[in-house]
Each structure stands twice: as structure tokens, then as C-alpha cells.
């Protein structure tokens with residue numbers, strides 16, 4: 090066991106130190122399949138278990154929350170501190186009233202989309218193309234096809250570093266395209282969402298949207314979706330393509346031939362290759378177009 094993991098395990102209550110994973114490869118928990126180990130990796134049983142874990146964790150131990158790791162680049166040196174995984178843990182999805190549902194953070198967006206269709210609620214089809222959790226979608230204000238997560242939020246339940254839970258409304262956040270700023274050191278446990286009644290909703294619309302996506306994006310290859318946000322009135326993909334970068338490769342990472350805003354791990358790319366390619370794309374686009382691309386993907390952890 091690494092010394093860093095041992096230090097954390099020594100500091101946490103035995104009921105948890107027996108259950109957490111240590112030196113857990115983050116390659117297993119990210120859609121890019123790259124990145125070093127997390128010192129400690131915890132999947133809670135439920136919200137009570139999660140808040141109990143946070144309360145007994147020494148405050149000096151940093152926390153990283155993850156959903157399905159579909160927007161994360163974990164560097165090769167891994168994550169110091171504790172990773173909290175919500176998928177497979179916070180999975181409740183309930184209808185509260187005719188147009189209002191309660192969704193826990195670990196629910197996959199695709200499940201949310203399908204369930205809304207079954208309930209005759211919409212528009213929620215856009216969630217079907219987002220391969221993450223509701224928690225990640227709240228953190229990112231994820232969106233697609235004119236839909237955006239926070240347009241549907243009534244309120245959210247959050248927990249802070251002391252395990253204290255509270256309810257917040259959208260007014261507590263600064264929300265824009267793929268960006269959500271709120272109180273520091275708080276994480277999403279669940280949300281109340283509203284949709285309109287859409288009695289004719291059926292899964293054909295979801296299938297059609299996914300089919301359209303397959304035509305234009307390298308679905309099925311290891312990626313994190315769009316690497317960069319679109320600059321105002323522009324498209325990152327078009328800027329990258331017209332800078333001649335489609336297919337550009339560093340190690341086993343390359344700019345997708347199908348959609349230039351996707352970077353593919355062909356199997357053996359290290360996080361350092363992916364990050365070097367991200368920086369190369371930024372430098373080239375800045376030189377060719379005088380536009381600074383900002384990463385949508387969250388880059389975390391330590392270099393090797």
C-alpha cells in the first residue's frame with residue numbers, strides 16, 4: 090500500500106477503513122481510461138452513510154466527487170485524498186407530483202431520460218446523450234440539443250465538508266453555459282426537477298437523437314466528449330479542424346477524425362499524452378485563429 094493511502098486509512102474510523110478501496114486506479118472510473126490511483130476511493134451505501142463518512146474524515150483530507158468520470162482527466166500521479174463515487178450509490182429516482190421529480194446525484198442521465206419518457210414528461214430526451222450522472226450534470230450544467238440541466242432545477246440538496254445537508258435554489262448559483270459557480274466545498278446529493286407534461290413522449294425520439302449523434306461523434310471510442318467549450322458565436326470543433334489538427338497524434342491520443350472537439354485514447358494513452366495534446370490544440374488554435382480555447386473537461390490530480 091502507498092504511504093499516502095496508509096496515512097489516510099490510519100486516520101479514518103475502522104468501520105470505513107475496512108470498506109474503502111486504496112490506491113484505486115482511476116483508469117477504471119473515467120471514460121478516457123487514463124490517470125493514476127486515488128489514495129482512497131469510497132462508494133457510500135446511501136446518503137446517511139455518506140454524511141457519516143465525511144463527518145469522521147479529517148478535514149485535511151481533500152475530497153473529489155465523481156459520477157461516471159465522463160468529463161474528467163485524472164493526471165498520471167493520481168488523486169491525493171479521498172474520491173467519493175456516487176454512481177451505484179445515490180440512485181433514487183421518484184415522481185413527486187405531475188410535473189416534478191426527485192433525482193439523486195448518482196442516477197445516470199440516460200436512465201433519467203428514459204424514465205421521464207415513461208412518465209410522459211419532457212423535454213428530457215437531451216439527457217440521453219450525456220453519459221454521466223445527474224451530479225456531474227449539475228456540476229457542469231450539462232446540455233445537448235438545446236436542453237440544459239439547470240433549466241429544470243427547482244432546488245438541490247447539497248452537503249458540505251462537515252457533513253451538513255442543506256437545500257439551495259438556482260438563485261444561490263451563478264449558472265451559464267457549462268459553468269456553475271456556487272458556495273465552495275459543497276457537493277450535490279439530489280435535485281428536484283420539473284418538466285412539462287408530454288403525454289405523447291416515446292423512446293423513438295431518444296433513439297433518433299442518439300442515431301444523429303452517432304453520425305457526427307466518435308461514440309464507442311474512449312473520450313470525454315467535447316474537450317473544449319464553444320467560444321461565443323463559434324464552434325471549438327470547427328476551429329480545431331480548420332487549424333489542420335484532425336488526426337493529430339501524441340502517443341496513443343489523437344484528435345478525432347470524426348469530430349475535432351473530441352480527443353480519443355486509442356488504448357494506451359497516458360494522461361500526460363492527453364494533456365499535452367490538449368495544450369497543443371490550444372496553442373495551435375491561438376496561433377491560427379487568435380482565439381483561446383477553454384477546457385470543458387475537468388483536469389485533476391498530480392502529474393507522475
Ligand SMILES: Cc1cc2nc3c(=O)[nH]c(=O)nc-3n(C[C@H](O)[C@H](O)[C@H](O)COP(=O)(O)OP(=O)(O)OC[C@H]3O[C@@H](n4cnc5c(N)ncnc54)[C@H](O)[C@@H]3O)c2cc1C
Nearest residue numbers: 156157158159160221222224225226228231232277313314
Ligand atoms: C461520448 C461523450 C459524449 C458527451 N456528450 C456531452 C453532451 O452532449 N453534453 C454535455 O454537457 N456533456 C457531454 N459529455 C461530458 C459529460 O458526460 C458531462 O459533463 C457529464 O455531465 C459529466 O457527468 P459525470 O457524472 O461523468 O461527471 P464526472 O466526470 O464524474 O465529474 C465531472 C465534474 O463534476 C463534479 N461532480 C460529479 N459529481 C458531483 C456531485 N455529486 N456534486 C458536485 N460535483 C460533482 C466532479 O468533481 C467533476 O468536477 C460527454 C461525454 C462523453 C464521454
